Amino acid sequence: MDLLKSAYSDLIKQKALELGFDACGFAKAEELVPEKEILQGWLANQMHGNMHYMANHFEKRVDPSKLVEGAKSVIVLLSNYTPKAKQTDPEAPIIARYAYGVDYHFVVKDQLEFLFQYIKEEIYPSLEGRYFVDSAPVLERSLAAKAGLGWIGKNTHLIHKKLGSYVFISELIINLDLPYDEPIQDACGGCTRCIDACPTQAILPGRLLDARKCISYLTIENKDSIPEKFKGKMENRVFGCDICQEVCPWTWKSRPNTNKNLTPVTKIIQLTKNEWHNLTNEQFIETFRKSAVKRAKYSGLRRNIDFLISKDAE
Ligand code: SF4
Numbered sequence: 449m450d451l452l453k454s455a456y457s458d459l460i461k462q463k464a465l466e467l468g469f470d471a472c473g474f475a476k477a478e479e480l481v482p483e484k485e486i487l488q489g490w491l492a493n494q495m496h497g498n499m500h501y502m503a504n505h506f507e508k509r510v511d512p513s514k515l516v517e518g519a520k521s522v523i524v525l526l527s528n529y530t531p532k533a534k535q536t537d538p539e540a541p542i543i544a545r546y547a548y549g550v551d552y553h554f555v556v557k558d559q560l561e562f563l564f565q566y567i568k569e570e571i572y573p574s575l576e577g578r579y580f581v582d583s584a585p586v587l588e589r590s591l592a593a594k595a596g597l598g599w600i601g602k603n604t605h606l607i608h609k610k611l612g613s614y615v616f617i618s619e620l621i622i623n624l625d626l627p628y629d630e631p632i633q634d635a636c637g638g639c640t641r642c643i644d645a646c647p648t649q650a651i652l653p654g655r656l657l658d659a660r661k662c663i664s665y666l667t668i669e670n671k672d673s674i675p676e677k678f679k680g681k682m683e684n685r686v687f688g689c690d691i692c693q694e695v696c697p698w699t700w701k702s703r704p705n706t707n708k709n710l711t712p713v714t715k716i717i718q719l720t721k722n723e724w725h726n727l728t729n730e731q732f733i734e735t736f737r738k739s740a741v742k743r744a745k746y747s748g749l750r751r752n753i754d755f756l757i758s759k760d761a762e
């Protein structure tokens with residue numbers, strides 16, 4: 449059986465790379481013990497702000513075997529989204545790199561479906577399970593670390609030794625037993641660059657993020673106005689914030705992704721400062737039609753732009 453499992457493992461990992469994923473690892477589908485307590489404390493301290501959904505499905509979130517009946521393994525996949533190009537106007541409001549291209553949910557979901565079908569047709573006809581990309585209560589970073597794909601850095605991102613942290617994490621939770629990968633050692637060492645660089649002091653000791661202070665939360669998930677105390681601290685970020693990844697030495701050697709479906713959308717990265725400032729609802733719909741930026745809706749993005757403009761006007 450072990451030989452068989454090992455053969456399955458090789459076939460699945462090889463297929464994942466062929467389909468365009470950049471890394472693949474396996475974790476046992478079971479309760480994530482330390483994470484359960486950490487998540488409990490984080491929620492109790494209200495650090496999730498108004499992301500109330502984070503408190504939903506708690507038991508499933510900390511145990512993938514409760515999310516999918518009969519689950520034995522989690523196949524975790526990474527997709528490098530380090531972009532090939534940058535925003536062209538250096539004064540334009542800055543968006544997070546993951547939002548340069550077509551919404552990754554669509555791109556990765558197709559690849560997951562292919563992988564699932566491949567396993568069912570070629571390896572294990574009795575395959576049952578589900579696949580997700582940021583679309584279910586799953587602690588994706590913890591599962592990726594458990595599957596040996598990296599460690600959770602002090603900036604709270606998953607860091608892969610070769611790919612860095614600009615990676616989408618997705619997973620298949622399935623009823624097939626696989627040989628599980630070993631977690632790798634944390635390699636942050638004595639570095640504190642991310643903590644020092646965070647403009648809003650959102651990164652707390654113990655690899656915790658106070659989402660209420662994080663620019664990414666404030667500009668995307670937050671549905672209220674941005675508190676005045678963040679004026680002058682947004683570092684020109686209008687949708688998301690990559691600062692704690694930009695300063696991380698493990699991202700400096702990330703190579704641009706080769707997935708043509710994740711290529712930056714010209715219209716988005718070429719928006720000038722002036723065009724951003726005057727963005728209308730019609731232009732928003734046209735420019736971000738297939739983009740992850742849509743999550744903020746026009747009203748949210750407009751609020752963020754106006755917040756940056758109000759700082760410039762001071
Ligand atoms: S994303 Fe930006 S605001 Fe949030 S923790 Fe990182 S540096 Fe701080």
Ligand code: SF4
Nearest residue numbers: 601602636639642696
């Ligand atoms: S910047 Fe330094 S401390 Fe922060 S995640 Fe990267 S290596 Fe770890």
